[in-house]
């Protein structure tokens with residue numbers, strides 16, 4: 001087990017959002033969390049990433065209890081969080097942005113090894129390494145955010161809404177970027193509004209509603225589930 005979240009209760013101040021959320025992820029798995037707006041998907045990710053301290057429950061990563069650690073401490077343990085809120089530095093180049101993602105790594109040569117690896121994963125970023133991040137297209141920026149998340153050599157990537165605000169064609173290219181990571185042995189927990197797409201690419205999924213895990217199972221089974229079809233797919 002790479003990640004085990006047990007009975008997580010969390011929220012903002014006194015406002016409780018998550019209620020007894022439990023989930024498990026094995027090494028190399030591609031797992032999705034889907035659910036309606038406000039269900040608590042991002043809150044779940046933020047709590048795992050150490051940006052929110054849970055009220056109760058636990059987060060165990062690689063056998064180590066990381067509950068309540070700060071965001072940077074969680075990052076150092078090998079969990080990378082990629083989200084809309086963690087903006088790129090628009091006035092910095094692609095390469096400079098990537099280096100920022102390697103802040104957990106001290107040695108320059110190791111940072112450079114990571115940079116080479118990310119450029120190998122995403123040749124488009126290598127081609128545009130000198131370009132300012134702010135002038136990249138929407139899809140390229142998501143790719144850069146994912147690449148930056150890879151710079152710290154994480155064993156788990158938490159990817160929050162990578163397709164948000166993107167046209168369908170760009171969405172396809174962002175999902176292709178995540179496929180590249182999966183093929184390279186990275187474990188991914190993906191939160192997405194795009195339920196059909198998420199259940200098509202992931203192996204397992206969790207359906208979150210009102211801060212609770214309503215359903216879980218193989219993504220293919222969830223996609224065929226009559227409740228999921230009715231509520232999320234409108235069929």
Ligand SMILES: Nc1ncnc2c1ncn2[C@@H]1O[C@H](COP(=O)(O)OP(=O)(O)OP(=O)(O)O)[C@@H](O)[C@H]1O
Nearest residue numbers: 012015017035036037038039040041042043044193
């Ligand atoms: N900083 C905050 N302070 C107070 N309430 C918050 C804060 N951030 C989120 N919330 C509330 O927590 C609930 C869950 O939000 P969350 O972002 O986790 O949902 P989500 O499932 O990711 O939704 P969406 O698909 O719309 O992004 C929402 O009702 C939201 O308004």
